[in-house]
Structures are given as structure tokens and as C-alpha cells.
Amino acid sequence: MDLENQKRVKEFAEKYGAENLVVVLGAAEGEASGLAAETVTNGDPTFAGPLTGVQLGLTVYHVCEPEIKNEVDAAVYDEQVGMMEMVLDVDDIIAEMTPIREDFCKYL
Amino acid sequence: MNSVIKGASYILAFTPEMVMQNGTTQTTEKIVNPESEYLKQLESHLRTYEQVVSYPPNQAYIGNIHPNELAQIEQPWHDKAIEGASRFGKYGEIMPEDEFICLMQICDVFDLVKLDKSFVAATKEKLEQHPLMTADIIARLKEGEDAELISKLVSEEHSEALYYNKELVGCVKRAHDVDVNLSAHVIHENLTSKATNVLSLLNLVAKNNINKEDIDYVIDCSEEACGDMNQRGGGNFAKACAEIAGFVNATGSDVRGFCAAPTHALITAASLVKAGTFKNVVVSAGGCTAKLGMNGKDHVKKGLPILEDVLGGFAVLVSANDGINPEIRLDLVGRHSVGTGSSPQAVISALVTESLDRANMKITDIDKYSAEMQNPDITKPAGAGDVPMANYKMIGALGVKRGDIEKKDLASFTVDHGMVGWAPTQGHIPSGVPYVGIARQDILDGKIKNAMIIGKGSLFLGRMTNLFDGVSFVIEANQGKTKEEGTVSEEQIKGLIAQALKNFASNLLAE
Known part of the structure; x- marks a missing residue:
């Protein structure tokens, strides 16, 4: 996750409270999704950004995960995400995201 | 022309x-x-x-x-x-x-x-x-x-x-x-x-x-x-x-x-x-x-x-058209406009299919697509995946949604209409354009009949807008027309003037 986005996530958590935030990711594959998820839960694993050592424990999902899909109107989801759902390896993304949520999310 | x-x-x-x-x-x-x-x-x-x-x-x-x-x-x-x-x-x-x-x-x-x-x-x-x-x-x-x-x-x-x-x-x-x-x-x-x-x-x-x-x-x-x-x-x-x-x-x-x-x-x-x-x-x-x-x-x-x-x-x-080299079809220009939206689906539709629709063409009517031709040897170990392949999958998936191809043919579409990436990750350098020279030769050699060149840009990096951007165009084999249709030759103009003078003279005589 780039440094500017880390800074914004940190500011939002301070302003609205970490328990009130949900981070929705749109990364193109599992590894990148996992890295971003880890950054907003357990801290920046690359030790480069403002979230280094900051364990926000935010609730985080990829937009293709069923928890998010089920929240969205089916027609809107199909229009906005349907094509990418066909392209992405959704199972791989879920496999990367689930353990990170289980280990580091504080507000599930 | x-x-x-x-x-x-x-x-x-x-x-x-x-x-x-x-x-x-x-x-x-x-x-x-x-x-x-x-x-x-x-x-x-x-x-x-x-x-x-x-x-x-x-x-x-x-x-x-x-x-x-x-x-x-x-x-x-x-x-x-x-x-x-x-x-x-x-x-x-x-x-x-x-x-x-x-x-x-x-x-x-x-x-x-x-x-x-x-x-x-x-x-x-x-x-x-x-x-x-x-x-x-x-x-x-x-x-x-x-x-x-x-x-x-x-x-x-x-x-x-x-x-x-x-x-x-x-x-x-x-x-x-x-x-x-x-x-x-x-x-x-x-x-x-x-x-x-x-x-x-x-x-x-x-x-x-x-x-x-x-x-x-x-x-x-x-x-x-x-x-x-x-x-x-x-x-x-x-x-x-x-x-x-x-x-x-x-x-x-x-x-x-x-x-x-x-x-x-x-x-x-x-x-x-x-x-x-x-x-x-x-x-x-x-x-x-x-x-x-x-x-x-x-x-x-x-x-x-x-x-x-x-x-x-x-x-x-x-x-200018020489009757030999591949032509740039300006009537098949695609563009991501301010109102297009930023979902990948909206982007690919704007860049790929909207221009094809104007010519009643299917996604499969374009032989080769060239979008972001980054070398996957560089991007894959960095967690950015195979960028050209991601583009071909998106274009193919849109083809499936439009009914141009069957879902089972998605994988073969990425091979038949796509290529592996070979360009260095130098921003604008890998963007669509690395294939232009090769496409010219492939078209001249009769290996393909046309190609779509797609450029995509992340404007947010300049912090002036959050909008995405992109444009595309099609190049195709030269149609052999080096003169604009509907134009007239010098002889035809001379003939028209002569005819007009004759008519004028005969009108004068009639008066």
C-alpha cells in the first residue's frame, strides 16, 4: 500500500475510530490484497509507511469477497465488478484475506 | 484519406x-x-x-x-x-x-x-x-x-x-x-x-x-x-x-x-x-x-x-497515405471521457468496445490488442502480476458479457488476440506503443489484418484529478486508396468549367 494511502487510512482511523471503519480493497491478485490487508490490520510489513508498527486491526475485505458482494445490489455489482470478478482469481484472494482477518482484525 | x-x-x-x-x-x-x-x-x-x-x-x-x-x-x-x-x-x-x-x-x-x-x-x-x-x-x-x-x-x-x-x-x-x-x-x-x-x-x-x-x-x-x-x-x-x-x-x-x-x-x-x-x-x-x-x-x-x-x-x-503502409483508422478512436466512470468494466468498454460498436465489429474482429505491454518478468515478482495478461482477460471478459465469445474460450482469446509483454517498466514506454512497429511489419507481411493500440494513464499521480484516462485507435492493412473519395480530378474540373461556359454562351445566344 503506498505511503499516501497509509497516511489517509491512519487519519480516518483517528478521526472516525478504528471500530467504525471498513477497508474495501480492489487489488488485482491475492498477494497484493494480503499485503494491503496486513498493512491496515497488523501494520506495514514493508516497514516503509506511516502504518509501520501501527496495529489498527481494521475490518478489511476485498470487493470480490462474498461478504461485500452480498451487501451490494446485484445489478450494480454486476455493472461495476462483474467483469473483474470473471478475471480475478477470487478463490486465491479469499484464501489470502481470510487468515489475515482472523489473526489481526479487532472488530469482527 | x-x-x-x-x-x-x-x-x-x-x-x-x-x-x-x-x-x-x-x-x-x-x-x-x-x-x-x-x-x-x-x-x-x-x-x-x-x-x-x-x-x-x-x-x-x-x-x-x-x-x-x-x-x-x-x-x-x-x-x-x-x-x-x-x-x-x-x-x-x-x-x-x-x-x-x-x-x-x-x-x-x-x-x-x-x-x-x-x-x-x-x-x-x-x-x-x-x-x-x-x-x-x-x-x-x-x-x-x-x-x-x-x-x-x-x-x-x-x-x-x-x-x-x-x-x-x-x-x-x-x-x-x-x-x-x-x-x-x-x-x-x-x-x-x-x-x-x-x-x-x-x-x-x-x-x-x-x-x-x-x-x-x-x-x-x-x-x-x-x-x-x-x-x-x-x-x-x-x-x-x-x-x-x-x-x-x-x-x-x-x-x-x-x-x-x-x-x-x-x-x-x-x-x-x-x-x-x-x-x-x-x-x-x-x-x-x-x-x-x-x-x-x-x-x-x-x-x-x-x-x-x-x-x-x-x-x-x-x-500521408502511400497506399502501402498500415492506415490509422481515426473513425475507430476510443476514449475514456470525464463521464465514463472508473470501474474496470466502464474503462474497457470505453476504450475497446464503444469504437468497435460504431463499425459493427466484434471484439474478435481485432486480430491483436496492445495495451500495457510491461514485461511480466519484472512485474510478477513485485506482486503486480502479468499486466498484459490482465488486460487481455478484461477485454475477453467483456467479450463474454457482450456475447462475442463463450466463457470457455476466454483462455484461448488471451493467446490468439494477445501477446506476452516485453517492454521495460518505464511508464509511457510500455503503453500500447511497443507493438506499433511490429504490428506495421506483421500487417505488411500479411500475418494480421489489424491491431488496436490502447494507452491508459493514471492521472491521480499528479494530484489534479482522480479520473482515470485512456485512448485507443485501430491500425489496419492499407486499403490502397491514395485519393480521397468524392474528390474530382483536374480534367473533371476543366470539363465542368467548359460545360458551364457552354451553357452560359447558349443562354446569351437565346437572349
Whole structure:
């Protein structure tokens, strides 16, 4: 996750409270999704950004995960995400995201 | 009458020292974590010039192997080599760092590049052997300075150091004491962009038998900005490059649009030629030092060589229709507009299918798509995946949603209508345009009938808008029509005037 986005996530958590935030990711594959998820839960694993050592424990999902899909109107989801759902390896993304949520999310 | 793609060139400059000195991943690390393991390990991961020349994607970029041949080589490619690889290719060349540093001075008209005397003497001999470095170009190279002066300029006057084989061989001076837009760092970045652009221009005319004097206009579409504190980004790289390349009859201007700029520029060039404003317009760009070693941390972590060790450049000549070369279809231009939206689906529809719909074409009616042709050998270890493949999957998935192809044929679509990526991750360099030269040849050889070139850009990086951007166009085999339909010949005009006079005379007689 780039440094500017880390800074914004940190500011939002301070302003609205970490328990009130949900981070929705749109990364193109599992590894990148996992890295971003880890950054907003357990801290920046690359030790480069403002979230280094900051364990926000935010609730985080990829937009293709069923928890998010089920929240969205089916027609809107199909229009906005349907094509990418066909392209992405959704199972791989879920496999990367689930353990990170289980280990580091504080507000599930 | 459509304009045509008359020729193209593609060049690389191998600059391992600039990876260390100027790549932003490295310069940032030196500031925030100067004792880092990454910086300690970096040097041992740099490749040799011979390794870079024989690296299969680089040989594809300069035209010695076709992307189809590259696809036959099993990935990863960093541990493979093309036997007997040459630095010179059908479309361009791979220049070593010593020659490139001299070319930077050749491109400097403000006496800002200072080179060591003995370094110049040794490298000048090499440059004199270069087939494109004519006497008038080499005459711009200065004799050189004493090593002490260069050391002093670097240590005391904020000059940007130029190294070759770990030795200080020169520097780029700042062009102003206060103005950050003319700092040594910015001048260095701009001169490297200019030098790679000039090398592309020289290769374009040489490899395609073009007269320099015939070029009317040059459009630079790189991602750099030149100007001073009162007009940062004022330009004009294009004219500056045309001057050094010897395009005496050309003027030019710069088109910017992040990675989408080359496609914007090609559409502009095709329009200028089709309108009859100019006959021969060159679209060109140099490379970017900031992006050298951009994904270096991931490459080093995974035990790979630093693969982002080359600057890229290209030039494409767009000319009036000659009845032979592939045509640019301006009626099949796609564009991402302000109102398009940013979902991948909306983006791909705007860029690919909206223009095809106007001509009642299916997604499968385009033989090859060229979008973001980044070399996956570089991006995959960095967690960015296979970028060209991601694009082909998206185009294919849209085809499935439209009913152009069956879902089961998605995988074969990505092979039949796509290619593996071969271009260095230099922003605008891999964006659509690496295939233009190859597509021209493939169309001339009858291997394909058409291709869609797609440029996409991330405008948010400039912090002026969050909008996405992109444009596309189609090139196809020449239809053999060199005269505009609906126009009339001189004989026809004479006949019409004669008829009108006759009618007038007979009216007079009748009165």
C-alpha cells in the first residue's frame, strides 16, 4: 500500500475510530490484497509507511469477497465488478484475506 | 484519406549506475534508511551489459525476436539468454552506459554536462564506430575536464554525479542557484530523457530509410517536464530533440498524459497528417531515470537481478497515405471521457468496445490488442502480476458479457488476440506503443489484418484529478486508396468549367 494511502487510512482511523471503519480493497491478485490487508490490520510489513508498527486491526475485505458482494445490489455489482470478478482469481484472494482477518482484525 | 505508420524505432540505454544514483526507490531509501540491507545488497544484483543485451525481452524490444518467439521461451526470462544476441536490432539498439553518458553531453547545449578528459577520450573512439553517430553529432562532444574539477562540482556545488563502472566520470551541473526546476537533479533527468529520445529519432530515420529533412513536426510524449520557476513544464522537448537529431525542417511540441500520452500523441499526429497540416509527423519519447530499479526491493528480496536497469525510448513516423503502409483508422478512436466512470468494466468498454460498436465489429474482429505491454518478468515478482495478461482477460471478459465469445474460450482469446509483454517498466514506454512497429511489419507481411493500440494513464499521480484516462485507435492493412473519395480530378474540373461556359454562351445566344 503506498505511503499516501497509509497516511489517509491512519487519519480516518483517528478521526472516525478504528471500530467504525471498513477497508474495501480492489487489488488485482491475492498477494497484493494480503499485503494491503496486513498493512491496515497488523501494520506495514514493508516497514516503509506511516502504518509501520501501527496495529489498527481494521475490518478489511476485498470487493470480490462474498461478504461485500452480498451487501451490494446485484445489478450494480454486476455493472461495476462483474467483469473483474470473471478475471480475478477470487478463490486465491479469499484464501489470502481470510487468515489475515482472523489473526489481526479487532472488530469482527 | 487516412494517414499511415511509415516506420518505428525502439531503443534502450543500459544505465546500472543511474539505478543506484537516480532511481527513486534507491534515492528514497538512502534518505529514510541509509544503512538498509537493500542498499547493501543492491550492487551485487546489477547485471552486466552482455546480460542485458542477451535478455530475451530486450531483444524483443529492439526487434531481433518477435513477441511470438519470446512467448515460446519459458518464464522466468531473467535466467535465459538469446544466443549470439546483438546490441543492434531491426528497430533500434541497446546502448551501453559510457556511450550514453557522452550522448547526454552531445544533447546538452548549455554546457551543464562536464565529463572527465580520459573518459571522453576512451569513449569517443567507441562512439566513432557507432553507425549512427555522424561527425556533426560527435563534434558536439567536448574534450573534457580534469577529474578534480568534477569532484569539486559534485561535492561543493550540488552537481549530479555521473558514474561509469563505479568511477566518477562526470557530472550534470545545476542551471540555477535557487530555482529547483533547474536543479542538477531535474536537468539530469531531462537530459537523460532527451538523449534517449534523440537516439530513438536517429534510429527511426536510419532503420526506415527516411530523410531527416522530410520531417515536418515532432511530438514528444514522455513524462518529464522542462521549464523554469516561472513556467515549469513549459517544454519543448520535441523541438530540442529534433535539433540534435538534425531534423532541420521540423518544429514540434509536447503532449502529456502520463502513460496514455503516446497514444494521445499518435492520434494527434494521425489527425495532423490526415488534415493535410503536415505530411510527416514523428511521435517520440525518451526514458525516465526515476523509474530505474523501481521494483528493486522485491527483486533483491527474491534473489533476482535488478531488472529495471534500462532507459527506454521510441519513435514512430506517421505520414500521408502511400497506399502501402498500415492506415490509422481515426473513425475507430476510443476514449475514456470525464463521464465514463472508473470501474474496470466502464474503462474497457470505453476504450475497446464503444469504437468497435460504431463499425459493427466484434471484439474478435481485432486480430491483436496492445495495451500495457510491461514485461511480466519484472512485474510478477513485485506482486503486480502479468499486466498484459490482465488486460487481455478484461477485454475477453467483456467479450463474454457482450456475447462475442463463450466463457470457455476466454483462455484461448488471451493467446490468439494477445501477446506476452516485453517492454521495460518505464511508464509511457510500455503503453500500447511497443507493438506499433511490429504490428506495421506483421500487417505488411500479411500475418494480421489489424491491431488496436490502447494507452491508459493514471492521472491521480499528479494530484489534479482522480479520473482515470485512456485512448485507443485501430491500425489496419492499407486499403490502397491514395485519393480521397468524392474528390474530382483536374480534367473533371476543366470539363465542368467548359460545360458551364457552354451553357452560359447558349443562354446569351437565346437572349
